[in-house]
Amino acid sequence: MLLIADNLHIMNPVVAKALQARDPLPFKKIAEHCTKVNAYAMDINLGPLRNNVEEVITFVIEAVQDSFSGRLVLDSIQAEVIAAGIKICKQPPIINGFSLEEGKLQTILPLAAEYQADIVGFLIDEQGKIPSGTEERLAVASRLVAAAEEREVPPEKIIIDPVLVPLTWQDGTHYNRALIETIQILDQMFGQPIRTIAGLSNIGAGAPARVQRQTAEAAYIFMLAASHLDYILMNVAQESNLTALNLSQLLLAEKVFAWQEV
Amino acid sequence: MLLIADNLHIMNPVVAKALQARDPLPFKKIAEHCTKVNAYAMDINLGPLRNNVEEVITFVIEAVQDSFSGRLVLDSIQAEVIAAGIKICKQPPIINGFSLEEGKLQTILPLAAEYQADIVGFLIDEQGKIPSGTEERLAVASRLVAAAEEREVPPEKIIIDPVLVPLTWQDGTHYNRALIETIQILDQMFGQPIRTIAGLSNIGAGAPARVQRQTAEAAYIFMLAASHLDYILMNVAQESNLTALNLSQLLLAEKVFAWQEV
Numbered sequence: 305m306l307l308i309a310d311n312l313h314i315m316n317p318v319v320a321k322a323l324q325a326r327d328p329l330p331f332k333k334i335a336e337h338c339t340k341v342n343a344y345a346m347d348i349n350l351g352p353l354r355n356n357v358e359e360v361i362t363f364v365i366e367a368v369q370d371s372f373s374g375r376l377v378l379d380s381i382q383a384e385v386i387a388a389g390i391k392i393c394k395q396p397p398i399i400n401g402f403s404l405e406e407g408k409l410q411t412i413l414p415l416a417a418e419y420q421a422d423i424v425g426f427l428i429d430e431q432g433k434i435p436s437g438t439e440e441r442l443a444v445a446s447r448l449v450a451a452a453e454e455r456e457v458p459p460e461k462i463i464i465d466p467v468l469v470p471l472t473w474q475d476g477t478h479y480n481r482a483l484i485e486t487i488q489i490l491d492q493m494f495g496q497p498i499r500t501i502a503g504l505s506n507i508g509a510g511a512p513a514r515v516q517r518q519t520a521e522a523a524y525i526f527m528l529a530a531s532h533l534d535y536i537l538m539n540v541a542q543e544s545n546l547t548a549l550n551l552s553q554l555l556l557a558e559k560v561f562a563w564q565e566v
Numbered sequence: 567m568l569l570i571a572d573n574l575h576i577m578n579p580v581v582a583k584a585l586q587a588r589d590p591l592p593f594k595k596i597a598e599h600c601t602k603v604n605a606y607a608m609d610i611n612l613g614p615l616r617n618n619v620e621e622v623i624t625f626v627i628e629a630v631q632d633s634f635s636g637r638l639v640l641d642s643i644q645a646e647v648i649a650a651g652i653k654i655c656k657q658p659p660i661i662n663g664f665s666l667e668e669g670k671l672q673t674i675l676p677l678a679a680e681y682q683a684d685i686v687g688f689l690i691d692e693q694g695k696i697p698s699g700t701e702e703r704l705a706v707a708s709r710l711v712a713a714a715e716e717r718e719v720p721p722e723k724i725i726i727d728p729v730l731v732p733l734t735w736q737d738g739t740h741y742n743r744a745l746i747e748t749i750q751i752l753d754q755m756f757g758q759p760i761r762t763i764a765g766l767s768n769i770g771a772g773a774p775a776r777v778q779r780q781t782a783e784a785a786y787i788f789m790l791a792a793s794h795l796d797y798i799l800m801n802v803a804q805e806s807n808l809t810a811l812n813l814s815q816l817l818l819a820e821k822v823f824a825w826q827e828v
Contacts, residue, residue, distance in 0.1 A: 477819040484792050484818075488750050516828040523788050523813050530746050530789035551785050556746075557739040566778045 306344035314351035328367035335371035349379035403428035472510035522548035568606035576613035590629035597633035665690035734772035784810035
C-alpha cells in the first residue's frame, strides 16, 4: 500500500494563507515533509479557483516540485485546473477524479484520454450518491469502467475510490465495511487487477477527540492494507498514521520484517 | 469475529501448577475472566496426558463450566482426551483439530463424525508442513474438506485454521500474508461459507519486548477482522488485544458504533 499525502488541501489553514499571499515556503515545507516520509505522491486540492487559474496552479506545483520528486495528484472539480496542472508535472500526474455524474464524465474523464493519465474513479452513481452495499458498489464500478472505456480510458488507467464515509453517518460503519469487501473482490470481478485508493481523513469527521480519531484511522490503515488497497490518501503530519502504515507494510511483507522496526 | 481465549494452556505456568495440585480455583479464575470479556469460547489445552485421562479432563472441564457458560474447544493431539471431554461439555464442543496427516485423519477426525461436532482443520499437508503460498493453501484446504467429507464430516462442521506462523520465521510475513489472502477467498473457492479460525499468540514468539508483541498482535487483529475471520484465538489477559478486537467489531459494524466506545 503506497502513501499519498492529503496535506496540501485548501481546508488546511496554512495552505489557504500561503496561497492567498503567494508564499511558496509553506508549500515547500509540506513537500519536504512528504519527501521525508517517503510519500509516493502528493494530492493537491486548492478548492474552486475563479481567477488566474493557470498562474495559481503553476505557482503551487513549481513550489512543490522543488522539494518533492514523487507524483502529484491533481484534485479538482474543475477541468481547467487539472489541465493547467498536467502540463507542468514532471512525473506522470494522477487526475482526481471522475464519477458517473454526467458533468464529470463530460469534463474530467476526457482529460485522462487526452493526456493518457491515471485517473481516480469514485464509486458514486449517476445521481451523485455513494452506494451502500457491496453489490451496488460492484455494479457502480462496472458502469464506471464501462463509461471510461467508451471514452478511450482503459481499466489500467483507472484507480477506483470506493469513498470512505464519516463514522458519524447513519450506517457509516456498514458503508465502510462494504468498502472493505469491495476492494477485496474488485480484481476478481473484473478478471484483471484494478487499482484502488481510499481517503482516510474523511472517517474521523465529528470525532469528539483527536486521540479517538487517530485510533480509528490507524485501525482502518491495517484493515485497508490487509484488503490490498493500492494507495492510501492520508494526513502525513499525524505520526500514528505513519507508524500504522509502516507496520502494515512490514507485516504484509512489503518491507523486510525485523522486530526492531515494530 | 468471535473471541476464543487461549489462556487455559499447559504452557501457562498457573495452569500447569493448578493441574498438578488439582486446584480448581485458578481454572475458575480464568473461566471468570473469559466470561467477563465476553469470550465466545475457551480453548483447553492440557498438553499430552499419560495417566488418569478421564479424571483429569473431567476435573478441568467441571471447574471451568462452573464459571463459564460458553463453548469449549478441546485442544489435544490425543483422541482419548477429546472423547473424554466431549461427553461432559454442556455446550456443543469444538474439536481442535485435524489436518491431512494420516494419524489425525485416523484418530481425531472420526470423533467429529461420531459426535457431530465442529472441528478445526489445520492447513497442514500430508507431510506435516504448512504451505507457504496462497495457491498451495487453497489446494490443501480443498484436500482437507474432501478428506473430511469422505469420513462423513460435512464442510459446515469444519473451521479452517490456516496457521499463523512466528514473525521470526524466515519468510514469516510472507506466510502470514498468504494466510490473509486465503481466508478472504475461501468462501468463494468452496462456493459456500467456510468458517475460519486463527491463533494469534504464535506470531509473537521471539519478540524482543512485550510492547512490540502487543503492537503486532493488535495489527493482526484488525487485518484478520477485515478479512472476515470468524474466530480469533488469543490471550484475553492482554488488554491491548481486547481493545483492538472491540474496535474492529465497532468499525466492521458487528456492534453499534459510537465514538465514545473507541
